[in-house]
Amino acid sequence: MSHTPHHKTNAMELERFVYFFICLSISFMVSKAESDVKCQPTEVLVKERVGYEEWQYECKRVCPSHQYVYRQKCYDNCPTYTSAKENGFIKYCVSDLENFNCPKSICQKEYPFCFDGNCIDTCPDYTIGYNNSCVLKCPLEARYMMAHSCEGICYTGRKTCFQRCPSSHPQVFRSSFLYHCLKECPYFTVTNGSRCELSCPSDSPFLFNNTCHPTCPSSVPFASLNMSAFNKIFVCSERCDVMMASYKNVCVSICPSRSPFGYHGKCVKxxxxxxPYVNTSPSWKSTIYYQQCVAECPRDKFLWMKTRQCVTNCPRNTLFFNKTCVSACPRNFPLNYTKENQGRIEHECVRRCPEKTYHFKDHCFDRCPTYLKYYLSNCTTECPTLQPYIISDNNTCARSCPMKYVYNGNICDKKCPKDKFYIENKICEKTCSDISALQQKTKKGIICLNSTSCPNDTVLFEGTNHCIEKCPKTMLIVNNICRNVTSCPSSTYTENSTRGEICTKKCSKTLYVDDHLCVKICPKTKVLVGQNCSKDCPSSKPYRYLNNTDYENAVNVCVSVCPYDYVIYQKKCIQFYECDNYVYQGHCYDVCPPPSVPNPEISESCVVDSSLSLYTGLALMCLCLLCIFGFLLGCICCYRGEVKCFRKSSQRDSEYSCNLIEEELQTG
Structure with a gap:
């Protein structure tokens, strides 16, 4: 007991070592994958997913917009002891100990810029050149940045920090992070000397040619709100955008309520x-709709003439005709076809009722309303005299009620109502005309039987006039009457039926007689003789034979001769292999009878089958040895990769062993 903790500690240490070794191997493989990719000093290493658990590393000019760059690698979050910054080009991480400025003249003319300890010909895209160094942000003493490789507000290519903007780029535009030196101010800014302003004063709110105006000039009369990455400002233009309309020379996406309709690019009343028609469609602003004047409604809409508007569905109490909502159908299309379309009731004007619809006055229906009846292809309030009855299930007029229905006035019902639950001649009545007549209770009602006997599928309950479908278990059926007796009369048999236990003079053809019962199969202790279950076989058929043709209902039958491949043992037919001792002339013996014993069934001396048993035992032993040998040979073949060898040799050996046993049996 004292050594158990020591062993447990060793096991835990071993487990920790294995875990550490696996983690070390994984980290080595990951670092190996990173180290396989060598990026240029002007590039960053980007990690990208290529599968569920697979990554690849690739060199790019900048990191993805959501990531930070730190020491030429891209991170989702800045590492510990660094702080996140931004310079307009990229998000980056810096520490207090890092300094991007290099000593002057450390690099030669061919590679003049110094960055991260490397001399390079151009700075990375996310840095700016200053005093032969690549910095992330221009210093205060040289805060003006100029891009050499592109025009306007650029964030790519070669860039340089200056104490003041050069004469080639005299205009200054201030963004969130930088002072940009530009050749001219952007179109959405105001030129104010050497500065590019982002807004106009309130008394001159409209911008044109980088100048603020109180109203737009006549050559560019329309004012629209321009939205850039830096500001929102009204800019004058020759015309409004296609998706906009003008209201008092201002371009708007939604016309005001005073002039709500867009017509040829203008807001009008x-x-x-x-x-002439108005089509309402959703605009880019949620819950606000844009109303536009159109010559005709779109394909998926209808024209409502009353308001001259395009609608998705015609209003209630209106009909649609020729893609138009109308209050009444025209003369040449007079019928109102009422139909259900995706849960909504629609009314369409048609010349005649479509196929498989029903006509009623000036209406067509897919289904007749509940207050109307079906008659041929029409709906009607009352059925005609030729078909006066109404089938309750489907409201259809009929000449007479079908077989499964009863007459309840002029209605064909599936059962009679409670106040008229008696059926006489298929008609629902309050009582039977003959109270003493036989009655049968059904799901439709109580049938009055004009007969002296019950139908074949029923029996008469003793002491009543009721014909019932099944007699209770405590009673017996005698002469088609359900009686309260415990046993059948003498010379009759008890047989089970769908109506109950019945007393019969003769069992059904498919049943057997067992004493006073009719049974499907004789008990196992008895044998079948003809149609009767007997304790013993008669002398004419003295042998018992188990007939198992019907596997579930095997039965012992009496036979005069046992079937082929069977022998007789104690007056039973058993199969040859079931005899454990001696066989002689179709009989199985425990001991061979002596030749001198007179026996009419034995005409010659008994041949002792011990040799046969000996050879059979030897053959079986050889077969077992061959099987073991084949199994071992198969294992060796599998070990050597020779599976085919095992299959062939095992089959050949088994065939040989069978032939050998057969020869032994024949020669023995």
Whole structure:
């Protein structure tokens, strides 16, 4: 007991070592994958997913927009002891100990810029050149940045920090992070000397040619709100954008309520003759709709003439005809076809009722309303005299009620109502006309039987006039009457039926007689003789034979001769292999009878089958040895990769052993 903790500690240490070794191997493989990729000093290492658990490393000019760069690698978050910064080009991580400035003249003319300890010909895209160093942000003493390789507000290519903007790029535009030196101010800014302003004063709010105006000039009369990455400002233009309309020379996406309709690029109170209808469609602003004047409604809409608007569905109490919502159908299309479309009731004007619909007055229906009846291809309030009855299930007029229905007035019902639950001649009545007549209770109602006997599928309950479908278990059926007796009369048999236990003079053809019962199969202790179950076989058929043709209902039958391959043992037919001792002339003996014993069944001396048993035992032993040998040979073949060898040799050996046993049996 005292050594157990020591062993447990050793096991834990071993487990920790294995875990550490696996982690070390994984980290080595990951670092190996990173180290396989060598990036240029102007590039960053980007980690990208290529599979569920697979990554690849690739050199790029900048990191993805959501990541930070630190020491030429991209991270989702800045490492510990670093702080996140931004310079307009990229997000980056810096520490207090790092300094991107290099000593002057450390690099030669061919590679003049110094960055991260390397001399390079151009700075990385996310840095700016200053005093032969690549810095992340221009210093205060040289805060103006100029891009050499592109025009305007650039964030790519070669860039340089200056104490003041050079004469080639005299205009200064201040963004969130930088002072940009530009050749001219952007179109969405105001030129104010050497500065590019982002807004106009309130008394001159409209911008044109980098100058603020109180109103737009006549050559560019329309003002639209321009949104850039830096500001929102009204800019004058010759015309409004296609998706906009003008209201008092201002371009708007939604017309105001005073002039709500867009007509030829203008907001108007009323549409013109060439586009007289109004189509309402969702705008780029949620819950606000844009109303536009159109010459005709779109394909998926209808024109409502009353308001001259395009609608998705016609209003209630209106009909649609020729893609138009109308209050009444025209004369040449007079019928109102009422139909259900995706849960909504629609009304369409048609010339005649479509196929498989029903006509009623000036209406067509897919299904007749509940207050109407079906008659041929029409709906009707009352059934005609030729078909006066109404089938309750489907409201259809009929000449007479079908077989499964009863007459309840002029209705064909599946069962009679409670106040008229008696059925006489298929008609629902309050009582039977003959109270003493036989009655049968059914799901439809109580049938009045004009007969002296019950139907074949029922029996008469003793002491009543009721014909019932099944007699209770405590009673017996005698002469088609359910009686309260415990046993059948003499010379009759008890047979089970769907109506109950019945007393019969003769069992059914498919049943056997066992004493006073009719049974499907004789008990195991008895044998079948003809149609009867007997304790013993008669002398004419003295042998018992188990007939198992019906596997579930095997039965012992009496036979005069046992079937082929069977022998007789104690007056039973058993199969040859079931005899454990001696066989002689179709009989199985425990001991061979002596030749001198007179026996009419034995005409010659008994041949002792011990040799046969000996040879059979030897043959079986050889077969077992061959099987073991084949198994070992198969294992060797599998070990050597020779599976085919095992299959062939095992089959050949088994065939040989069978032939050998057969020869031994024949020669023995």
């Amino acid at each position: 009323k549409c013109g003759r060439d586009s």
